[in-house]
Amino acid sequence: MLTGGDYTLVYNVLSFGTAVMFGAFVYFLTQMRSVNKQYQAGIAVSAIVVGIAGYHYYRIWSDFGEGVMNEGYRYADWLITVPLLIIELLIVLGVAKQERRSLMLKLVPATILMVGLGYPGEVANGNGAKWTFWVLAILPFIFILKTLFGELQKASQRETGAVAAQIKNATYVLLTTWMVYPIAYLFPIFDGESETLETLRQVGYTFADITAKGLYGLMILWIAKARTEAEVTG
Numbered sequence: 001m002l003t004g005g006d007y008t009l010v011y012n013v014l015s016f017g018t019a020v021m022f023g024a025f026v027y028f029l030t031q032m033r034s035v036n037k038q039y040q041a042g043i044a045v046s047a048i049v050v051g052i053a054g055y056h057y058y059r060i061w062s063d064f065g066e067g068v069m070n071e072g073y074r075y076a077d078w079l080i081t082v083p084l085l086i087i088e089l090l091i092v093l094g095v096a097k098q099e100r101r102s103l104m105l106k107l108v109p110a111t112i113l114m115v116g117l118g119y120p121g122e123v124a125n126g127n128g129a130k131w132t133f134w135v136l137a138i139l140p141f142i143f144i145l146k147t148l149f150g151e152l153q154k155a156s157q158r159e160t161g162a163v164a165a166q167i168k169n170a171t172y173v174l175l176t177t178w179m180v181y182p183i184a185y186l187f188p189i190f191d192g193e194s195e196t197l198e199t200l201r202q203v204g205y206t207f208a209d210i211t212a213k214g215l216y217g218l219m220i221l222w223i224a225k226a227r228t229e230a231e232v233t234g
Contacts, residue, residue, distance in 0.1 A: 001067050006199040014061040017206045021054030024214040031221055036231060039224035042091035046217035049081045049088070053213050057206075074205065075119045081213060082111040088217070089148065092224045093155040093167070103151070107144055114140040118185065127189050138182055145178060162226040170219045173211065180208035 002010055028047035032040050056077035063070050086107050090100045114137050121133025152171040156164050184204040187197040 001069065002195050002199060006195045010199055010202045011061070011064055013203050013206050014057060014064055017210055018054060018057040018061050020210050020214050021050045021057055024050040024217060025054055028217060028221065034228075035221070035224040036228045039092050039227065042088045042224055043221055045084050045088035045091070046220055049084045049213050050217060052080050052084075053077055053209060057209075069202075071119075071122050075115060075122065077209075078115045079112065082115060083108045085212065085216065086111060086144075086148065088220055089170075090151070092220050092227065093151060094227065095151065095155075103147070107147060110140040110144050113137075114144065122185065127192075130186075130189050134182065134185060141178075141182065145175065148174060159227075161230065163223065163230055166219065166223045166226050170216070170223060173216055173219060177208050177211045177216070180204050184208070 001007070025047050028043055028050065032043045032047075035043060056073045059073045060070065063073075087104065090103060095103065117133055117137040117140070119133075121130045121137070124130050124133065149171065152167055152174070156167040156171070159167060184201045187194075187201040191197055
């Protein structure tokens with residue numbers, strides 16, 4: 001466990017993450033009717049994602065306050081929310097139903113495999129096991145990012161104006177945020193006794209989650225609103 005200022009920083013960051021997730025959950029629920037019907041499911045999924053994340057962050061924060069860091073909650077959250085993040089994106093990008101189904105059949109199992117392979121390395125004591133599972137988990141990770149980047153690029157090319165701009169912004173957020181996870185994962189390998197690295201890892205994971213779920217959900221909402229406005233005026 002962390003001590004002193006490191007403990008306080010992580011405790012406060014986990015508290016902040018909990019508040020952001022629950023706040024985003026309420027906000028997304030209020031915004032569902034602000035977009036056309038075909039995009040409302042995407043906004044509903046955004047609300048579900050941050051709602052689930054809020055619950056898990058509350059459990060992590062509560063346990064941390066009692067001197068326990070349970071990484072199982074974080075991985076349970078990712079196991080549920082990462083596939084949902086992909087589903088919400090495909091909905092608002094306007095991917096044809098048949099193609100969306102095909103992509104989901106590829107990407108959802110890949111996300112489950114990625115998270116499932118990451119957890120044994122996260123809780124392993126030896127660096128050899130950590131490296132092994134990092135390499136195994138990074139393979140589906142690369143496949144997911146490559147596929148999603150391709151879909152975002154296709155969507156930005158077939159759209160114009162505000163919709164294209166919002167999709168481009170979402171692409172940058174996706175690529176930048178997701179790269180935090182495999183880097184933070186390696187910190188215990190560099191120095192497993194360093195409180196500074198552990199603090200950076202927990203803070204990095206939390207702010208990456210806030211961005212990947214809260215901010216990303218907000219960008220999904222903006223894309224849906226831009227598409228709604230374009231369809232109304234067009």
